[in-house]
Amino acid sequence: MPAADLDDLDRAILRKLQEDSRTIAETIGAEVGLSAAAVQRRIKRLRASGVISREVAVLDPEAVGIGMTFVVTVEMERERLEVLDAFRKQARAEPAVQQCYYVTGSTDFVLVVNCRDMTEFEAFTRRMFFDNGEVRHFTTGVVMDRVKVGLTVPLNGC
Template sequence: MQPPDLDTLDTAILACLQADSRTIAEVIGAKVGLSAAAVQRRIKRLRDTGVIEREVAVLSPKALGLAMTFVVTVEMERERVDVLDEFRQRTLAEECVQQCYWVTGAADFVLVVNCRDMAEFDAFTRRMFLENPNVRHFTTSVAMDRVKVGLTLPLDRRG
């Protein structure tokens, strides 16, 4: 998919929305030098073209009792399309999986998982890995601290 042409006004609008997606068009317009209507039209185009995939609230795992974060690498038994697709579907169905990446290298997948405690993570590992004959091996790292968490993207990549 060819990325849409974004001008400096588009990237300025995106920067405002990445900082706080609840910022109203009037405030964004004042910051970037456009009318609220022009900002709204640009935001609609950015949504329609897929530049803005979705807008969500960022929740605190700690405030919700999800005190533990795990980074798990997974090596599959076979690298067949049906095996990979089935594992993808399983990760999509698990609420505790926050992120899942199909990667190159020694592992096939890297997962970021949030759980309340080790017992919940143990139940997750049994469902996802130990009871799955297509998983050859998995390795878990326990996050000691949330140093940086975010989904904001660098927008000044021109030149």
């Protein structure tokens, strides 16, 4: 669904669902001025069109024993399509990789990685980087403080 097809009511519903996807249609409807049935129809359309791609539980990593977060920049040996695609596939398959971005500039990828501790991170680096002959260089930053973590999309622009 193109962004132009979203009206103000769709955006209001999406904002509410991004805050808490368990908010019931009656509550959303009361806030945006629609019936619960109309809200449910719109949510169904937003799901079917792919605007709502997934609905998940967001966990606190420390609460489940994942105490460390790393930001890793990766420079590949060659920028050939098959090399980039292979790394994308490897990153998607790796549970420790929370986010992976293919970027412009001096590096090729930026990863956000969660691990229990440094020992687990070292094992991760062996699998992802040292065992991959196409990785030229990687740099790791250890996250000191989770200042802001989110996946909400700004619906009124940046």
